Amino acid sequence: MSEVRVRFAPSPTGQFHVGSARTALFNWLYARHTGGKFVLRVEDTDQQRNTPDALQALMDGMRWLGLDWDEGPEAGGEVGPYFQSDRGAIYQEYIEKLKASGRTYEKEGALYFRLEGERYTEFDSHLGQEVEKVKAAPQIIDDMIRGKVERAEERDFVIVRSSGDPVFHLVNVVDDLTMGITHVIRGEDHLSNTSKHCELFHALGAEPPRFAHIPLILKSTGKGKMSKRDEGALIEQYIAEHFVPDAVRNYLCLLGWSPKNDREIMPINEIIRNFDFGGVSQSNAKFDHEKLTHMNAEYLKSLPIEAFAEKAAQVLPAQMVNDVYPEYLTDVMGLVQAKVNRLTDLPSLVGYFFSDSFENDPKVGEKLAKKSDPIVKAKDIRAGFALIEDPNWSVEALEQACVSCADAAGGKKFDYFPMLRYAVSGSGGGPDLLPMLKVLGKNRVLDRLDTYIGGVNS
RNA sequence: CACCCUAUCGUCUAGUGGUUUAGGACUCCGCCCUUUCACGGCGGCAACACGGGUUCAAAUCCCGUUGGGGUGACCA
Numbered sequence: 001m002s003e004v005r006v007r008f009a010p011s012p013t014g015q016f017h018v019g020s021a022r023t024a025l026f027n028w029l030y031a032r033h034t035g036g037k038f039v040l041r042v043e044d045t046d047q048q049r050n051t052p053d054a055l056q057a058l059m060d061g062m063r064w065l066g067l068d069w070d071e072g073p074e075a076g077g078e079v080g081p082y083f084q085s086d087r088g089a090i091y092q093e094y095i096e097k098l099k100a101s102g103r104t105y106e107k108e109g110a111l112y113f114r115l116e117g118e119r120y121t122e123f124d125s126h127l128g129q130e131v132e133k134v135k136a137a138p139q140i141i142d143d144m145i146r147g148k149v150e151r152a153e154e155r156d157f158v159i160v161r162s163s164g165d166p167v168f169h170l171v172n173v174v175d176d177l178t179m180g181i182t183h184v185i186r187g188e189d190h191l192s193n194t195s196k197h198c199e200l201f202h203a204l205g206a207e208p209p210r211f212a213h214i215p216l217i218l219k220s221t222g223k224g225k226m227s228k229r230d231e232g233a234l235i236e237q238y239i240a241e242h243f244v245p246d247a248v249r250n251y252l253c254l255l256g257w258s259p260k261n262d263r264e265i266m267p268i269n270e271i272i273r274n275f276d277f278g279g280v281s282q283s284n285a286k287f288d289h290e291k292l293t294h295m296n297a298e299y300l301k302s303l304p305i306e307a308f309a310e311k312a313a314q315v316l317p318a319q320m321v322n323d324v325y326p327e328y329l330t331d332v333m334g335l336v337q338a339k340v341n342r343l344t345d346l347p348s349l350v351g352y353f354f355s356d357s358f359e360n361d362p363k364v365g366e367k368l369a370k371k372s373d374p375i376v377k378a379k380d381i382r383a384g385f386a387l388i389e390d391p392n393w394s395v396e397a398l399e400q401a402c403v404s405c406a407d408a409a410g411g412k413k414f415d416y417f418p419m420l421r422y423a424v425s426g427s428g429g430g431p432d433l434l435p436m437l438k439v440l441g442k443n444r445v446l447d448r449l450d451t452y453i454g455g456v457n458s
Numbered sequence: 459c460a461c462c463c464u465a466u467c468g469u470c471u472a473g474u475g476g477u478u479u480a481g482g483a484c485u486c487c488g489c490c491c492u493u494u495c496a497c498g499g500c501g502g503c504a505a506c507a508c509g510g511g512u513u514c515a516a517a518u519c520c521c522g523u524u525g526g527g528g529u530g531a532c533c534a
Binding site for chain 2: 009011043045108109110111124125126127146149150151152154155157158159160161162163165167168169172187188189190191192193194195213215216218220223224225251254255256258260261262263264281282283284285286287288290291292293294295297301336337338339340341345349364412414415417418421422427428429430431432433
């Protein structure tokens with residue numbers, strides 16, 4: 001059995017769509033699973049849209065997802081060039097072969113591929129005119145996901161435009177042939193055109209590769225397949241929003257593929273080991289941004305605290321973290337790591353750890369004022385905290401102080417909690433209170449209690 | 459209009475003729491924990507599109523209908 005060779009053949013337009021990313025991913029997984037080669041081939045025949053920037057964005061996106069290629073731009077390889085724009089001579093050579101085989105003819109300046117079979121004329125409602133059709137023998141597509149699919153082409157088709165440029169169907173087949181591609185893994189939107197490709201392979205005296213047409217990713221709301229304009233459709237967006245790349249990749253793996261053992265959050269090695277076309281779904285899947293976000297949160301939680309703090313530092317405003325000890329940042333992040341879904345939620349979550357000028361939530365303030373004497377309580381607990389001698393300002397010492405105050409007032413320690421939280425953070429929710437006070441430190445806590453006491457009186 | 463693909467909870471899916479009161483995950487809801495909460499624990503709602511067959515037995519096989527998706531370019 002010869003080595004598996006798969007390819008991802010994007011047309012770099014500057015935007016890396018999740019659908020393309022998943023096609024790349026499944027190719028990559030199959031190559032890694034089988035120990036084969038993953039080829040990156042750039043379909044840059046559309047000079048208008050394909051810029052160096054666009055290529056860079058595509059490669060950045062692939063690398064961000066951890067999809068490394070064995071042959072292609074910046075990697076080299078034996079069967080290049082890997083840019084279609086550099087392969088003109090190769091296409092010409094194969095066009096000549098096709099001409100020599102007698103399967104082509106010219107019409108209105110374009111070169112057509114001629115189907116074999118009985119010809120007839122018919123009105124085509126889609127084209128709105130009479131066209132010549134052919135009763136060609138059906139091509140049998142050997143698809144690893146869908147089994148044997150039979151489809152017959154019924155019209156001759158253009159392989160070289162009157163401008164002299166070869167069309168997609170031709171270059172795709174020639175490239176796959178000359179690059180020794182053994183398995184073509186692509187979106188189901190290509191399935192109907194595969195019969196054209198099989199015709200061309202056979203006309204060139206070659207056996208078509210095996211195919212795997214993977215289901216499409218559909219819009220999460222509304223109809224049709226996902227497009228670049230839909231929310232969450234672009235890999236660039238996840239990079240910009242500091243998603244965990246492994247989380248995005250993990251989610252994409254599960255969109256249309258299942259390990260069939262109820263496992264979802266998996267290290268990539270486990271996915272590679274289990275990846276197989278038997279696990280690929282035959283039906284299309286809707287994109288679910290919430291599940292992706294959940295998966296991102298899971299990956300965030302499992303990060304070592306140092307790594308989490310490092311990532312957090314990238315999304316927090318510079319003035320927040322610049323003149324702060326790294327240990328302080330790590331401590332703060334330890335408080336919120338398990339609670340955050342996206343890193344970009346962080347700034348609004350932890351502002352009060354870094355600045356005294358935080359917003360007070362008026363609703364929480366009102367609710368607090370309705371309870372009994374928050375100011376008296378604040379004064380009591382402020383006095384109690386001031387007496388703490390433990391230089392570590394530990395959670396235990398803080399709790400003890402609360403208990404003492406509560407005993408003296410004939411209440412419970414929790415009587416002070418909502419007020420304390422509001423006084424130091426302006427908010428009604430957040431991390432566990434006592435650890436949060438410890439991280440904030442004695443000076444900050446006492447100062448903010450003073451502000452609260454004074455602020456409410458005035 | 460034609461051709462091709464497809465059809466299990468709202469969503470992603472497990473299920474390849476009997477082990478299934480159809481399992482897991484996201485979402486949602488409830489309870490517990492916490493007199494905070496965006497964490498955690500426990501629990502709940504929720505599906506085999508429809509109609510025919512085949513079979514002792516069908517979510518699973520076949521046919522049809524309906525729904526969804528794709529393709530039908532001198533785009534890729």
